[in-house]
Amino acid sequence: MSAAAPHTAPPRWAKVVDHTRCIGCHACTTACKSENEVPLSVTRTYVKYVDTGHFPQARRSFQVTRCNQCEDPPCVTACPTAAMFRREDGIVDFDKSICIGCKACIAACPYDAIFINPEDHSAEKCNFCAHRLDIGLEPACVVVCPTEALLVGDLDDPASKVGRIVHRDAVAVRRPEKETHPKLFYKGADQVTLDPLAARRPDGGLFLWSEQGNVPHQVPSGHPGRPTSSAAAVLSYDVPHRAPWDWRVSAYTFTKSIAAGAYLVPLLLGVTGLFPLTSGVWGTSAPLVALLALLATGGLLVWDLEHPKRFWMVLARPQWRSWLVRGGFILTGFGGLLALHLGATLAGRADLTPALGVAGGPLAALTAMYTAWLFGQARARDLWQSPLLPAHLLVQAVVAGAAVLVLLGETGGAVTGCLRLALTTHLVLVAGEASMGHPTAHAAHAARAMTHGAWAHLFWVGLALGTVGVAFAASAPLIAAGAALGSLLLSEHAFVQAGQSVPLA
Numbered sequence: 001m002s003a004a005a006p007h008t009a010p011p012r013w014a015k016v017v018d019h020t021r022c023i024g025c026h027a028c029t030t031a032c033k034s035e036n037e038v039p040l041s042v043t044r045t046y047v048k049y050v051d052t053g054h055f056p057q058a059r060r061s062f063q064v065t066r067c068n069q070c071e072d073p074p075c076v077t078a079c080p081t082a083a084m085f086r087r088e089d090g091i092v093d094f095d096k097s098i099c100i101g102c103k104a105c106i107a108a109c110p111y112d113a114i115f116i117n118p119e120d121h122s123a124e125k126c127n128f129c130a131h132r133l134d135i136g137l138e139p140a141c142v143v144v145c146p147t148e149a150l151l152v153g154d155l156d157d158p159a160s161k162v163g164r165i166v167h168r169d170a171v172a173v174r175r176p177e178k179e180t181h182p183k184l185f186y187k188g189a190d191q192v193t194l195d196p197l198a199a200r201r202p203d204g205g206l207f208l209w210s211e212q213g214n215v216p217h218q219v220p221s222g223h224p225g226r227p228t229s230s231a232a233a234v235l236s237y238d239v240p241h242r243a244p245w246d247w248r249v250s251a252y253t254f255t256k257s258i259a260a261g262a263y264l265v266p267l268l269l270g271v272t273g274l275f276p277l278t279s280g281v282w283g284t285s286a287p288l289v290a291l292l293a294l295l296a297t298g299g300l301l302v303w304d305l306e307h308p309k310r311f312w313m314v315l316a317r318p319q320w321r322s323w324l325v326r327g328g329f330i331l332t333g334f335g336g337l338l339a340l341h342l343g344a345t346l347a348g349r350a351d352l353t354p355a356l357g358v359a360g361g362p363l364a365a366l367t368a369m370y371t372a373w374l375f376g377q378a379r380a381r382d383l384w385q386s387p388l389l390p391a392h393l394l395v396q397a398v399v400a401g402a403a404v405l406v407l408l409g410e411t412g413g414a415v416t417g418c419l420r421l422a423l424t425t426h427l428v429l430v431a432g433e434a435s436m437g438h439p440t441a442h443a444a445h446a447a448r449a450m451t452h453g454a455w456a457h458l459f460w461v462g463l464a465l466g467t468v469g470v471a472f473a474a475s476a477p478l479i480a481a482g483a484a485l486g487s488l489l490l491s492e493h494a495f496v497q498a499g500q501s502v503p504l505a
Contacts (some may be wrong), residue, residue, distance in 0.1 A: 010089040011154035013128055013183070015139075016162050016171065017064045020188035021149035024049060024062040028141035028150060035129060035140035041240075042115045044126040045141060048505070049208060049237035050192045050199045060236070063193035064150070065505050067092060067113040067126040068174065068182035074379040075105035075114060080324040081313045083123065090183060091130050096122035100313055101306020103244035104324050107378035110178045112241055112504035121306040128152065155183065177440070178379055191229065196503040197441055198229035201238075208237040228441050243500035245304070250493035252300040253371055254400075256331075257393070257488060259293035260368035261401025262286045263338065265418060267357045267364070268398075274414035277354050283345040285408050291338040294331060294367075323374040330370055334363040368397035375499075382443035383450075383499040392429045396488055398422040403481035411477045420473035423484050427466045430491055434459070442502050450498035459498075462490030 024047050032038060032045045045066040052059055073092045075084045083099040086092050099122040106114045106123065114125045129139035133152075137143075142150045153162030162185075165171065171185040174194050192198040227233065266282045269275030276282070302311045315332065318325040337360045344352045372389035375381070386392075402419035434451045438444040450459050466487035472480040 009156070012090045012156050013069070013133065013152060014090075014155045014162050014166065014185065015069070015128065015183065016151045016153075016165050016185045016187055017189070018149045018151065018165075018187045019062060019064075019190070019193075021147040022047070022062045022064060023147055023149075024060070025146065027144045027146060028064060031140040031144040032126070035132075038124075039117065039119050041118060042124075043239055044124065046239050047237070048193055048235070050190065050233050051236045052190070052192055052199075052231050052233040054232055061190035061193045063186070063189060065111075065113070066184065067109075068111050068180065068184040069128060071181035071183065072179065074108035074110065074178075074180060074377065077321045078104040078108035078324070078377045080104065080319055080322040080328070081317055082319040087130070091128050091133075092125075093127045093130055094123060094125065096120060096124070098310075098313060098317065099123050099307065100310040102304070102324060103306070104322065104374075104377070106244035107500075108380060110175045110180065110380040110504060111182075112380070115242075116306055180379075192231055192233040195228055196505055197445065198227055198231070199233035199235045200227050201235050201503070207235070241503060241505065243497070245496065245500065247493060247497075248300045248304040250496040251489075252297050252304070253393075253492050253496065254489045255293045255296040255300065256367060256371065257397045257400040257492075258404060258485075259290045259297055259334070260364045261397035261399065262290040262293065262404045263334075263341075263360055263401070264364040264368070265398055265401030265405060265415075267361050269414055269418065270354070270357075275410075277357075278350070281405065281408055281410055283350045283353060284342065286405065287338050287341045287345075289404055289408070290364075291335065291342065294335050294338065298331065298335075323370060323377055327370040327374055330363065330366045334360070334367045337363055364397070365394060368394050380504055381446070381499045382438070382440045382502075383446035383495070385443070386433065388429065388433075392426070392433075395422055395425050395429065396492070399426050399484050400488060403484045406477045406481035413474075416473045416477050416480070419477070419480060419484060420470055423466055423469045423473070423480075423487070426487070427463065427470070430463060430466070433495075445502045446498050449501040450494050453498070454501060455494040455498045458490045459494040462487045462494065465490065 026047055029043055029046050036044060038044055045064060048063045048065055050061045052061060069090065069092055073086055076086050076092060080102060081098045081100060083095050084092065084105050101116060101121050114123055117124045132139055139152055142152050151161050153160030155163055155166060157163050165187060166185050169187055171187050172189055172194060173182040173185060186194065263286060266275050266286050270277035270282060302308045305311055314325055314328040337356060341353050341356050344350065369390040372393050375384035375389065378384055399422040402415055402422055405415045406419060434447055438447055449455060465483040469480040469483035469487060
C-alpha cells in the first residue's frame, strides 16, 4: 500500500521585525523603492524614529512601518472592484489595472500603509515582494537588512525562523483592538513607536532631515490632546500622512442629504395627511431638486476618483461587500425612480406618483443612510464608528428636505414644524457626538480636533447656524432654511475631516 502524499498547502507568509537588531539605517526603504519602482514622496516601507527621555538619559527607538498583511484585511472588504485582494497564501496584494482610485482602502487601513502612487494614480502598498516569493526569493528589504532585523517565513512551518519566533518569543502587533489579525510581528519594539499617539509630534512639522510643513491635504502634524504615554517621547522622524478624503466627500454627503430629503419629506408628510401629494411640488419641483442633487452627488463621487474614467467598474464588476458598491446601486436605483416619477408627471399620470413612493421612500432613506456603513468600513477612523450615524444621516436628510420645501415656497406649519423638529434633533446628536465620552483615544482625539482643533471654527459656526434655524423656523422660514443647510454643510465637513486628523502610524 503506497504512502499518502505529503500535504502541500500553500505557505502562510508572515514577517517579523526584530527591533532588538534594527539600527534605523533605512536600507529596507531604499531597497523597496528600487525593487518596486516606488516614486519619491511615497513609501511602501519606512522607518519611524522616536526619541525618549531627557539628555543625557535618552534613547532612540525605531519602528519599521508597512502593510500588516492582515488575516481579515479591511482594505479588501472596502475595495469596490477587488483591486485589493487576499491571495491564498495570505498576502494582501493589489491589481492596479482595476483600481478606480476611490481611496476607500486607505480610509479602511488602520496602519496607514496604503497610498496613491502619484505617477499611475492607483493604490499601492507593501505586498511582501510577492513576485520574488513566487520564484523562491526573499523580499528585497529582507535581503539588504544588514543586521537580519527583518525576517519572512511560513507561520505554519515549525522549521522557519518566523514560526519559531512568533510561537515562542514575546511579540507584538499594532492596533490589535481592530481585530484584523496582522501577520507583521514586532519583537522588542517600544510602545512609544507602536502607538502613534504615544509620542508628542514636533511643532511646525519639523523632523530630523525633513520639514513636512504644510503639505496639501495632509493630516495636521500635531494631534490635539496629551500623548498616551507617560514617557518624555517625541517623534523625531516620520513621513507625510495624507488624509484620503477631502472636501468633495463632505460635499457629497451634503448633496446626498438634499437628494434624499427632497423626496422623503414630502412623501412622509403626504402619507400622514399633512402635505398634498397632488401638488406641483410633489409632482415636479421636489423630485426635480432631488434628481439634480443626486446628479451633483454622482459628479462629486466621480471627481474624487483618481481614475474617474473607470467609475463604471463600480457597477460593472462589483465587489459586493463594499458599501461603495452597494451605495452606487442604491444611488442608481433612486435616480431611476426619480426619473420615473418626473416622467409620470410630465405624461399626465401624476396619479401614479404616490404608488412610486412605495419604492421611493425606502430608496431615499437608504440613499441618506448608506454612507454610515461606508464610513463604518473605514475601520481606521474611530470617530466614524458611531452606531447612531445611520440615524443621524437620516435626520440630516429630513432637515435638508424640509429646508428645500421651504425654499420652494412651502412655508406652512407642517413643513416648518418638521424643519424645527429635525434640526433640533440634529443639533442634539451633534452636541452628543462632541461632548460624550469616546471609547478609544483615537475617537477622543478626533472629537477634540472637531471641537477645539483645526476644524473647530466650522463646527461651532455650524452649531450656531443650526440654532438660528430652530429659532426662526416659524417666524422667518426662509432664513431658517438657509441657516439649516449651512449648518449641515459645515458640521458635516468638520466631522469628515476631523475623523481623518488623528495619526495612524
